[in-house]
Amino acid sequence: MRKLIVYSKTFIAEDFDKRIYVFTFLFLIVAISVNYSIGLEKKILDSYHKQAIGMVFYFLLYASTYYFILVPKLAINKEFKILRNPKMWIKSGALIVLLSIAVGFYFFYLWAERFQDYEEYFVSKIAANMRFVTVFILPLLFLWLIFDRKNVPFLYGVTLKNFDYKPYLFLLCCMIPLVVIASFLPDFMKTYPKFKPWFIKGDVFGLSMFQMTSMYEFSYGLNFICIELFFRGALVIGMVSLLGRHAVLPMAAVYCTIHFGKPLPECISSFFGGYLLGIIAMYTRSIFGGVIVHLGIAWLMEVVAHLQHFFRN
Numbered sequence: 001m002r003k004l005i006v007y008s009k010t011f012i013a014e015d016f017d018k019r020i021y022v023f024t025f026l027f028l029i030v031a032i033s034v035n036y037s038i039g040l041e042k043k044i045l046d047s048y049h050k051q052a053i054g055m056v057f058y059f060l061l062y063a064s065t066y067y068f069i070l071v072p073k074l075a076i077n078k079e080f081k082i083l084r085n086p087k088m089w090i091k092s093g094a095l096i097v098l099l100s101i102a103v104g105f106y107f108f109y110l111w112a113e114r115f116q117d118y119e120e121y122f123v124s125k126i127a128a129n130m131r132f133v134t135v136f137i138l139p140l141l142f143l144w145l146i147f148d149r150k151n152v153p154f155l156y157g158v159t160l161k162n163f164d165y166k167p168y169l170f171l172l173c174c175m176i177p178l179v180v181i182a183s184f185l186p187d188f189m190k191t192y193p194k195f196k197p198w199f200i201k202g203d204v205f206g207l208s209m210f211q212m213t214s215m216y217e218f219s220y221g222l223n224f225i226c227i228e229l230f231f232r233g234a235l236v237i238g239m240v241s242l243l244g245r246h247a248v249l250p251m252a253a254v255y256c257t258i259h260f261g262k263p264l265p266e267c268i269s270s271f272f273g274g275y276l277l278g279i280i281a282m283y284t285r286s287i288f289g290g291v292i293v294h295l296g297i298a299w300l301m302e303v304v305a306h307l308q309h310f311f312r313n
Contacts, residue, residue, distance in 0.1 A: 004280065020249070045057055066092065118200040118203075118204050152237060183301075189305060195220075252275040
C-alpha cells in the first residue's frame with residue numbers, strides 16, 4: 001500500500017495545477033449532469049446502437065472529452081511542442097476511433113438476434129462483453145508494433161516484470177465493505193449482476209444455470225482485461241512517450257464518460273478510480289495492478305449481487 005501512496009503523492013505533486021483540475025471537474029460535472037438529466041447515453045446514444053452512425057456519435061463524445069481536457073492542459077503547461085507533434089494527434093486519434101468502434105460495435109447484436117427468446121438474451125449478454133476483446137486486441141497489437149515496440153512493454157503493459165501484487169490485493173480488500181454497502185442501494189440491484197440467470201425460464205443450448213453464469217463471468221473478465229489494456233495500457237503507458245504525465249487526466253475523463261450508462265455513484269467514482277489506476281500504470285508500466293483491482297471489484301459486485309438476490313428470494 002505504501003507504494004501506491006508514494007506513486008499518488010509524487011504524481012499529484014508534479015501534475016496538480018488548480019486551473020486545469022478545476023476546469024476538468026467543472027467539465028465533468030456539466031457532462032454528468034446533462035447525461036443523467038436527459039439520458040444522453042441510455043435514451044439517445046443507445047438508440048443508435050444497431051447503426052454505424054452510433055460509432056460516429058460515440059467518437060464525438062470521447063474525442064471532445066479527451067481533447068477538451070488535454071489541449072488546455074498542455075497549453076497551460078506551455079507544452080506547445082507536444083501540441084505541434086503530428087504523431088500525438090495521429091496516435092491519440094486512432095485510439096479514440098478504436099474506442100468508438102468498440103463501444104458502438106453492433107454486429108454481435110445482429111448475430112444474437114438470429115436466436116430466439118432466452119437464447120437471444122444469453123447470446124446478447126456474451127456478445128456485449130466480446131466487443132472489446134474482438135475490436136481491441138489486433139489493432140492495439142498493430143499500433144504497438146508500429147509506434148511503441150522499442151520503448152513500451154509488450155502490448156502496452158502486458159508484463160509482470162518487477163510487479164508486486166500485494167498492494168493491489170490490499171486495495172481490493174478495502175473495497176469489500178464499500179461494495180457490500182452499495183449493494184443495498186436500489187440502483188445496484190437493477191444493474192447487477194450484469195447477467196441475471198433467473199430471468200431465463202426455458203432451455204438455453206442445454207446449459208445449466210451454473211454453466212451459463214460461468215460462461216458469462218468468464219467473458220465479463222475478458223472484457224475488463226481489455227478495458228484495462230486500452231485505458232491504462234494504450235491511453236496511459238502507450239501515450240506517456242508522447243505526453244508524459246499529461247496522459248493520465250484526459251484518460252480518466254474519457255473513462256468516466258464510458259460509465260454514463262451506469263448508476264450515478266459508479267460513474268462519478270470511475271473518474272477517481274481511473275485516475276488512480278492511470279497513475280499506477282504510468283509508474284509500474286504494467287496493466288496488471290489495474291486488472292487485479294478493476295476485475296476484482298467487478299467480480300465482487302457480481303458475487304454480492306447474486307447473494308443479495310438469493311437471500312432475498
